[in-house]
Structures are given as C-alpha cells and as structure tokens.
Amino acid sequence: MCPRAPIDSAMVSLRLYKTGTADEKRDEAKLATALRVAGASLATLKQAPRAPQSRCSTPPPSTPRERCYMVALEDGAPALSAGDASKLRWLVAETFEQDKTSCSPGLAAPAASDAHTMLLEVGPRLTFATAWSSNAVAICQSAGLRSVARVEMSRRYLISTAEPLTPALRAAVSAALHDRMTEQVYPEPLQSFSSEAPAAAATRTIPLMAEGRAALERLDKEMGLGFDEADLDYYTNLFVDKLGRDPTDVECFDMAQSNSEHSRHWFFGGKMVLCGGDKTQTLFKMLQERV
Known part of the structure; x- marks a missing residue:
C-alpha cells in the first residue's frame, strides 16, 4: 500500500510511478541530438560508463525512464483510506502497462561520485494546474475520490553519458527533454505544488508635488512608460494642479498601459x-x- 498522510491542497500527499513512456523514441531523438551538438554521447548499456559509443551506432541505447503521478488533496482533507488509495492506484495502472505501476520509484539517484550519470525529473510549471490535471481530477471525482484536488505528472530519466557530465552538458540534456515554456526541472522530488513567486516590490510615491515634471520624466525613462511631451504635461497638470497629490508608480504604469496602442478605451x-x-x-x- 502506498504511504499516505493528511495534507493540504498545495502539498503532494501521494506518489505513483510507472516505468517506461509512450514518448520513448521522441525523447531519445531529442537527447541524442543535444548530446551530439555538445560533442557527447550516451554510454552503452553493456559496457562501463566510460566506454565511448560509436557515433554511427543505431538505434541509440534506451534511457531508463519513468512517470511520476503526484496527488494532492483538498485543504484539511483526511488521508486517503486504504480503499481510496487502492482505487487511485487502479486508475493510474489501468491507463497502460498495469504491471509497471508502483508506489516506489524505479530509478534511484546516482552516487555523488558518479560523474557520468544524472537523474533528471521534469514536469509542469507550478504556477497553475494543467489541463491534464483538470481531467485527472474530474476522473477521480467521478470515481468517488472527492478529496483529490490536483494530480500532476512528471517524467524521470536516468541518463548515463560516455563523457563526464559537466554543468554545460547537464543543461543541454535538461533543455532537450523539457519545454521551458510550460515545464520546469525539479531538482528534488516535489513536496508541494506551491510556486515560490518573488516578493512584490513596494509601491513607490513619485514626488511630482516637490519636483514637478522632472520626476515623471525620470520614472518614464526608468520604467519605459513611453510618455510623449503631451502625456508628461497632462499627467503633471492632473496630479499637481487638479488632484494636488503625488501619484504612485503603480498609477503611472497603469496610465501608460491605458494610453498605449494596446488600449482604445x-x-x-x-x-x-x-x-x-x-x-x-x-x-x-x-x-x-x-x-
């Protein structure tokens, strides 16, 4: 039975693993191309990692891989019962290759001294739930798993190269196996779906009352607001003569957006x-x- 714990909707409370992937050929082609461009190659499976692979060998050796299904529950929901956990495992197993589903990872991180092997895990960006997650949650809800709030899937690769894995080579491998627009690398097994967004900058007051138009000109150059001469005169007059107060940088940015060609209001x-x-x-x- 898979380990379970009471958790909130941001935390990953249960993981299921499935070895293999339907995208094996596509991934192998991308990986081989990235390594070739970097002047490297995959290590052969039947030889020591340092044995170089012939550049003409085809097909390339298969890279061990698995999928990880990460499940989060609603805030304050109790841990899944044994029956619900079994039902969830069945839902994942029934998609394909039922015998390859497990509660434990099939790929282990290489030893720190192994300079030729890396465990790479990539998955969706955490900023918002994916469409795949929405479908998976809907299926879980229909199956009676009412407390499931989010389900995301990551891909894990155990990659061995003939050459030592330098930082540049690791970056090339990572870039080849995920789409930076929608995915990211997970350096460690994901514990939470919460994204660590940078702290918002404090709102600033622009000293128009004390410095006049010069303060607005300075902000315009700093933030690239695109104010022309008429805009600078108009906004200076608006705040200094009519409103009698200093604007904030947020207000100035909003005015620039409203005044741009993107808005015809x-x-x-x-x-x-x-x-x-x-x-x-x-x-x-x-x-x-x-x-």
Whole structure:
C-alpha cells in the first residue's frame, strides 16, 4: 500500500510511478541530438560508463525512464483510506502497462561520485494546474475520490553519458527533454505544488508635488512608460494642479498601459467632436446601441 498522510491542497500527499513512456523514441531523438551538438554521447548499456559509443551506432541505447503521478488533496482533507488509495492506484495502472505501476520509484539517484550519470525529473510549471490535471481530477471525482484536488505528472530519466557530465552538458540534456515554456526541472522530488513567486516590490510615491515634471520624466525613462511631451504635461497638470497629490508608480504604469496602442478605451470612450460640434454619444455608446 502506498504511504499516505493528511495534507493540504498545495502539498503532494501521494506518489505513483510507472516505468517506461509512450514518448520513448521522441525523447531519445531529442537527447541524442543535444548530446551530439555538445560533442557527447550516451554510454552503452553493456559496457562501463566510460566506454565511448560509436557515433554511427543505431538505434541509440534506451534511457531508463519513468512517470511520476503526484496527488494532492483538498485543504484539511483526511488521508486517503486504504480503499481510496487502492482505487487511485487502479486508475493510474489501468491507463497502460498495469504491471509497471508502483508506489516506489524505479530509478534511484546516482552516487555523488558518479560523474557520468544524472537523474533528471521534469514536469509542469507550478504556477497553475494543467489541463491534464483538470481531467485527472474530474476522473477521480467521478470515481468517488472527492478529496483529490490536483494530480500532476512528471517524467524521470536516468541518463548515463560516455563523457563526464559537466554543468554545460547537464543543461543541454535538461533543455532537450523539457519545454521551458510550460515545464520546469525539479531538482528534488516535489513536496508541494506551491510556486515560490518573488516578493512584490513596494509601491513607490513619485514626488511630482516637490519636483514637478522632472520626476515623471525620470520614472518614464526608468520604467519605459513611453510618455510623449503631451502625456508628461497632462499627467503633471492632473496630479499637481487638479488632484494636488503625488501619484504612485503603480498609477503611472497603469496610465501608460491605458494610453498605449494596446488600449482604445480613451478613443472609443472619449468625447467626440465632429466638425467643431460635440456629439452626445461616445463611439462605445454608438456601437452598443441596437441597430
């Protein structure tokens, strides 16, 4: 039976492993290409790791790999019962190759002295739950596993190379086996789905009242706000003469976004003057009226 513990929805409370992967040929091709570009090669399986592999050998040796299914429960949910844990294991096992599903990893990290072998684990970025997780959770819910909040899958590779694994070679291998746009490397087995976002910078007050337009010009250059001469004059007058206060950098950034070509609200929502006469409706109002 898999080990279980009461946990919150950010913590990984249960893991299931399945050896092999449907993407073996694709992964091997990407890995072989990355190593070839780096001037390296995979170690052969039947020889010592230091024995170089012929550049012309085909197909390349298979790299041991496995999938890891990580499960998190709802906040405050009790540990899965033995029956629910067994049901969850059955759901994972029934997808393919039932006999290759286990509660323990099949790949072990190499010894620290082994300079030719690395255990690489890659999986989805933790910023948000994946679409795959949404489907997996829906399946679990339909199967009666109501406390399952998130399920993510990572891929683990045990890679041995003929050449020593330098930091550059490790980076090349990692880059070849995951998509940096949607995935990341897990240096250690994932304990939590919480992402460590950098702390938000403190909001600053821009001293327009004391320094005038020069303060806004300085912020414009620092943040790349794209204010032109008219913008600088308008915002300085708005805060100094009309509002009588200093703006924050957040307000200035928001004004820059509203004033950019990405937003047409000022144009469509502004007062419309046609042939010297004010119109009673904005363009937005005209478009919103029924024909």
